[in-house]
Amino acid sequence: MSVPRHWRESVKRYRLIGSKCKACGKVHYPERTVCPLCKSRELEPFQFKGNGKIYSYTIIWAPPEGYEYCKPYAAALVELEEGEIVTTQLTDCDLEKIEIGMPVEIVLRKLFAYGESGIIVYGYKFRPVLPIL
Amino acid sequence: MKTIKDIGIVGYGAYVPMYRIKNSDIARVWGNDPIRVPVKEKSVPGPDEDACTIACEAARNAILRAALDPKKLGAVWVGTESKPYAVKPTATIVAEVIGATPLINAADWEFACKAGTEALQGALGYVGSGMSDYAMAIGVDTAQGQPADALEYTAAAGGSAMIVGPASEALATYEASCSFVTDTPDFWRRQYEHYPKHASRFTGMPAYFYHITNAAKNLCSEVGKEPNDFDYVIFHQPNAKFPMAAAGMLGVDKEKVIPGLISPYIGNTYAGSAVLGLAAVFDVAKPGDTVLCVSYGSGAGSDAFSFTMTDKIDEVRNNAPNVKSYIGRRVSIDYATYARYRQKIRM
Numbered sequence: 259m260s261v262p263r264h265w266r267e268s269v270k271r272y273r274l275i276g277s278k279c280k281a282c283g284k285v286h287y288p289e290r291t292v293c294p295l296c297k298s299r300e301l302e303p304f305q306f307k308g309n310g311k312i313y314s315y316t317i318i319w320a321p322p323e324g325y326e327y328c329k330p331y332a333a334a335l336v337e338l339e340e341g342e343i344v345t346t347q348l349t350d351c352d353l354e355k356i357e358i359g360m361p362v363e364i365v366l367r368k369l370f371a372y373g374e375s376g377i378i379v380y381g382y383k384f385r386p387v388l389p390i391l
Numbered sequence: 392m393k394t395i396k397d398i399g400i401v402g403y404g405a406y407v408p409m410y411r412i413k414n415s416d417i418a419r420v421w422g423n424d425p426i427r428v429p430v431k432e433k434s435v436p437g438p439d440e441d442a443c444t445i446a447c448e449a450a451r452n453a454i455l456r457a458a459l460d461p462k463k464l465g466a467v468w469v470g471t472e473s474k475p476y477a478v479k480p481t482a483t484i485v486a487e488v489i490g491a492t493p494l495i496n497a498a499d500w501e502f503a504c505k506a507g508t509e510a511l512q513g514a515l516g517y518v519g520s521g522m523s524d525y526a527m528a529i530g531v532d533t534a535q536g537q538p539a540d541a542l543e544y545t546a547a548a549g550g551s552a553m554i555v556g557p558a559s560e561a562l563a564t565y566e567a568s569c570s571f572v573t574d575t576p577d578f579w580r581r582q583y584e585h586y587p588k589h590a591s592r593f594t595g596m597p598a599y600f601y602h603i604t605n606a607a608k609n610l611c612s613e614v615g616k617e618p619n620d621f622d623y624v625i626f627h628q629p630n631a632k633f634p635m636a637a638a639g640m641l642g643v644d645k646e647k648v649i650p651g652l653i654s655p656y657i658g659n660t661y662a663g664s665a666v667l668g669l670a671a672v673f674d675v676a677k678p679g680d681t682v683l684c685v686s687y688g689s690g691a692g693s694d695a696f697s698f699t700m701t702d703k704i705d706e707v708r709n710n711a712p713n714v715k716s717y718i719g720r721r722v723s724i725d726y727a728t729y730a731r732y733r734q735k736i737r738m
Contacts, residue, residue, distance in 0.1 A: 272488045328438045349439055350409055352722075366447040366488050367439040378475055380443065380484060388712045388720065 264379055271381035274364055276342065278304035287342045308364030310338040310384070315348065315356055324370035332356055336384050350385040361387045392568050392613075394519025399561025400698065401525065402457025402554035402707070405670040406448035407657055407717035410435040412729045414544050420726045421539045429630035433547040433658025435724060436533045438732050442473045443481045445550040445663075446531045447488045452711035453527065453552035454489055456562070461491040464554070465523020468513055469499050470506030470662045471550075472580070473533045485529065496523075503578060504627055505688025506530060506662040507551070512694055514555040515565060525556045532661035537586035538735055545630055547658030549717075551666035562707055563673065563682065563698040569610035571602055572692030579690070589689075598691050599629065603637045606693035607685045614697050618643045621697070622680040625668035627687035628654035637685075650675050651684075656718050662688075671714040678702045 269275065276287035281298035287306060292299055315334035318325075325331070332348040334356075348356065349367055362384040371378045412435055414428035436445070446469050454461055467486040474481050482497035491497075496517075500510045507530015514526035531550025536543035558564045577598035580587035590598075603626055607618050618624065618641040626634040631654050638648045651668035660667055665686035672682055682698040730736055 269487060272484075273490060350437060365444075367437075367444050368441060369439075378441075378443075380488075383439070388716060390709055390712050390716055 261377055264377065268380070272366060274306040274308050274344075274382055276304045276306060277301040285340050285342050287338070287344050306338050306340055306342070308382070309387075310336040310362055312356065312358055312360045312362060313337040313343055314358060317353055334384065336362055347383045348385065349383040363387045392570070394515060394565065396519050396521055397558035397564070398515060398519045398555055399558045399564035399701070400553050400673075401556035401560045401562065402453040402455075402459060403552065403562070403670050403673050404449045404452025404454070404456060404711055405549070405551045405667055405714045405717060406445050406452065407549040407660070407667070407714070408434050408436045408440055408445065409720045409722050410437055410724050410732065411657075411721045412724055412726065416726050417544055429544050429632070430655050430658050432656065432723075433545055434549055434660070435729050435732055436548040440533070440548070441475045442469075442471045442531045442533050442550070443475050443484050445533065445548060446471070446481060446485045446529045446552070449529055449531065449550045449552040450485050450489050450527060453554050455711040456707040457554045457556070458707070458710070459525060459554060459556070461489045462494075464491045464495055464525050464527055466496040466514060466517055466526040467491055467529070468497070468510035468527065469529045469531060470502070470508070470510040471499060471531050472501060472503055472506060472661060473535070474499055502692065503688040503690050504629070504659070504661045504664055505686040505692060505694055507666045508684075508686035508694040508696070509688070511553055511555070511666065511696070512568060512570060514553070515568060518555045519565070525554055527552055527554050529553075530662040530664070530666040532663050534659065534661040535586055535733065540586070541591070542587070542589065545654070545659040547660050549657060549660035549667050550663040551670045553666060553669070560703070561701055562704040563700050566697040566699060567610060567614050568694060568696045569606050569613065570692060570694050571606035571609060573602070575602075575691035577689045577691055594629075594689065595633070598689065599627070599633055599687050600637060600640060602691055602693040603627065603685050603687050604640050606695040607641055607683065610683070610695040610697060616697075618683060619647070620681070621683040622647065623650055623672045623676055623682045624648050625651035625665060625672055625682070625684040627665045627685065627693070628652060628668060629659045629664070629687075631655040653714060653718065667714060673700075673704065674708060674713040674715065676700045676704060678704060
């Protein structure tokens, strides 16, 4: 993937910015140009809060190139508070204690790096909600 | 040093990675006495964490406590010696992540372990002079100690963000500060070197203690107080012993240092150290309490700050995880896992 493409997508990945259909109110991540529900082309940027719960997950033991540094890790579908489901990596969690329905929150982490000299790609992951003592 | 406008800290946020390695395990690997170690354990960043991600977490927590629109920030300054990029600012990523771009000043600051308070001095001046209403200063590091070196026992990861703003909105008002620096080569890292070098015991009396005590004394002289007049005192924490010794030299009761002393549990977070101690004190201080915070950075210098807590602290304290929460969130790892996470095995 080229540097400009990462740059174009970075803000949406950093802050979980999707889109909201002005016609039917459906929210999407990633952003859409056409609402898949009502086919409207009237959509606006939508900021998700970044809170959700685990809808489903799997443990990755044989990751794609570039992700070996954090294997094994959990890849999950997270159902956001606002209703959309996003694909994500889970971090800061005990792989044996992950449960469907577990509350999770967004966190910014390194996704991967282009070797020792290329760019570092940051983006969202989710982790179990931190308690406030 | 005082400011033209009345200002203070309007939001603060901390972050400490959850992994810990015991000092006794490091000592075991290198054949040293597992009893005579500088701290109990130290924090280790996860494989997907670096100074940038830690800065972002601390910044988000600070924004939560300040309940501030990030677009109102005039600056995001990150003090660190473990920049993910040698050339490319960490601060622009942080500013973008929290939604503060594009009309903002963003830059990385460097002064070994006092880079965070150096950024804070800048933010106090920026807001105190009226150039901006709000500015964020972050001290953060994922410090690296050479395997088997004395610093490997303490070089840790963590960070803290402070948002400076008007005194009327502050959780802690700013009274004055003092910077005290000399050319003292006690610790350094040359270009392209992976690990820093240090001058062993030279890092003590002519370096840490000389600058810490003089910065504290000069600040106290300016504000007409003695160091022990403050309710809480935070010193830079390269280990568990130095801050207590500095307290003894300045006549500060040790119980005033303990609430902000976190190095025994997470090690030395370098540029994050003094500001994380300050966050730990903000977590427990009551309105009206006075706080003295003195950093130290090798090379060398100290920044000393005087703050007074306001009623607002009780309103915002629980809007984000406190330092105790992060210290309590711990997963112990062995030396082999630590070596993998810190990329100490070069392939």
